[in-house]
Amino acid sequence: MQGPLTQFLMKNPSVLIFLGLLSAFTMFAAIGSEAFGIGFISTSMIKTLGKTLCFCLIAIAMDLVWGYCGILSLGHFAFFGLGGYMIGMWLMYERTRLIVENSMANAALPPTPEEIQEAIGTQIFGVVGGAEIPVIWSFAHSLPIQLAFVVLVPGLLALIFGWLAFRSRVTGVYLSILTQAMTLALALYLFQNDSGLRGNNGLSGLQNIPGLDHVPQSHISLYFLLASAFALGLGFVIAKLIVENKMGNVIMGIRDNEARVRFLGYHVETYKLFIFTLTAIMAAIAGAIYYPQAGIINPAEIAPIASIYLAVWVAIGGRGRIYGAVIGAALVSMLSSLFTGGQIPNIEWGPINIVWVDWWLVLLGVSFVAVTLYAPKGIGGLFDIIKLERNK
C-alpha cells in the first residue's frame, strides 16, 4: 500500500516537475550570484528574480480564486500590499530604533526610554509632520507579532469583506467591482498623512534588515530569493492539494454552476469565503517577502490597476491550471521590467516613434485581448496541444 503522499505525487507529476525546475532555478541563481557564486548575476537581478517568484505566488492565489472558484477578484493586490506593510512596520521601526540608540549612546546623559521613543517617532513620522508613534505601531518592535499580523490583518479583511459580499449573493462583475472599490478605498486611506503609515511616502529602507547591517546586500538578496522560492514551492503544493481533491471538485462546480452545487447540499458561501480568505493570506505572504526585496512600499502599489494586472497575468498564463498562473506571472512581469526598464531600444522611424515605456501597456492590452479571444486557455493551453499530439 502506497502512502497518500506517493499517491498524490504519482497522480500529479507536475508537482515534482515544478519543484525540480524551481530548485534548479534557485541553484542556478545561487551559483551565478555575487554572494557565493561566480557573480555573473548582479544583486539587483537577484532581487528582480526573487520579486518575480513572489508575483508567481500571488498569481497562484489569483488562479485559485478566479480560475478554479470563479470569483474574479480585482482586489488581491490589496492583500499583497497589506502583507508588505505589516512586515515593513517592523523593518522600519527596529532599524530606526537601532540607529537612534546608537547615536544616543555617546550622549553625556543616558537617554530615557521616552526620549528614545520621541527620537524614533521624529525619525519615522517627521515626513508627515508628526513625532507621535501611532497606536497601530504598538507591536512594531516585535517580529513575531508583526509576522502574525501579515497573516491576520489581510486574512481578517478578506473574511469580513467576503462574508458581507458572498452572504448577499453578490457575484460576477458586481463582485469584481466591489473588490476594486475595496482596494481603491484602502489605497486612498493609506495615501492620507494621518493614516499612521506615512501617507504617500510609504515605508522605505525595507531592504535593510535590522541587526544584519554587517551582512552585505548581495547575501541578503540571495536569502530572500531562497525564501521566495520556498514560499512559491509550498504555495504550489498547497494549491495542488486543494484542487486535485474533492475540494477542487466542489469549487470548480461552484465556478461552473453555483446553483447546482447549492442543490447538492453544499453551502456555497462558506466555500467561497474559505477560498477567498485562503488566497488573500497567500497574497499577503507573497507581499511580505516581496517588499523587503523591493525596499519600499507606498499606497500606489495597491492602486486598483495592480490587481487588474494580476488578472491579466493569470489570463495570459492560462487560468484553471496552477502552472499556467506561474508562467503568466513570470513571463509578463519579466517582460514588463524589460520594456519599462529601458533595456529594449526605442524605435524611431521618421514620424513613427515607439517609446516602450508608453507602448508596453498597449502591447500588454493587445495581447490580453488576443489571448481572451483566440486562446482562452492562455499559454498553458499549449501544453494541452502537445499532450494531444503525443497521444495521437
Added chain:
Amino acid sequence: MNEALLEVRDISVSFDGFKAINALSFSIAEGELRAIIGPNGAGKTTFMDIVTGKTKPDAGEVIWGEKNVSLLKRQESQIARLGVGRKFQKPTVFEEQTVYENLLMALDNDRSPFAVLFYRHNENDNQRIAALAEEIGLQDHLEKRSGDLSHGQKQWLEIGMLLAQEPRLLLVDEPAAGMTLEERQKTVDLLRRAAQTRAVVVVEHDMDFVRNLDCRVTVLHEGSVLAEGSLDHVTENQDVIGVYLGR
C-alpha cells in the same frame, strides 16, 4: 394526511403582478411516485423552485417530514441536506469534471468545507459510486469528462447524482426532454426503481411518458391544481380537456 412526506398548503407567488402560483395545495406521501402535468406557464417549475428554496412564496406553508419542519426559512443547501433532491430541466452536470467526480460530489457525505478539504478516497465510496454508475448505465464511462457524454447519458448522470444524495424526495423536471424512444424507456425504468425506496415527483409534458410511469397524476393550471387521480381519470375530466384544447 398525517403521513405526508411533503405538504404544500395554499402557497401563492406572483412575479410583477403575474400570479405564477395561486393558492396551490399539494401533498405527497413517503415512497410515492407522482407525475405533474400541465400546459406551459402552469407553474410546474415555480412549484419546484419553492419547494427547493430557490423562490420564496408570498403566502402559504411548505411542511416537511414527520417533524413538520417548515422549509420556507431554510436555504437551498439546507433543504437539500434535509433530503430534497432536484433534477433540472436542462441536464446540469459539471461538464468539466468526470462522471466519477460528479457522483463523488453528490454522495451523501459530510458537506462541511473541512470534511471536504481533508476527504480521502476510500473503498466504501468507490463501491457506492460503482454501483450507482451500474444503475444508470455509465459503469464504463467513470473516467470520462461528463461534457463528452451524450444528452441522454447526461440526464442519467444527473439522476444518478440525485440518487447518490440519498434524498427522501426526488423532484424531476422534464427528464425525457430531447431523449430517443429507447432512452425514454430506460428513464422510466430508472425512475420507477428509484420510487421503490423514496418519493418521486416527475414534471413532464409527454403523455406517453407519463402513461408509462403508471402513477397518480396531478394537473396544474394557472398556478393551482385542476385535477388529480389516475391518468385515465384526469384525461376524462372536462376541465382538463378544456385547458389542453385551449377552450
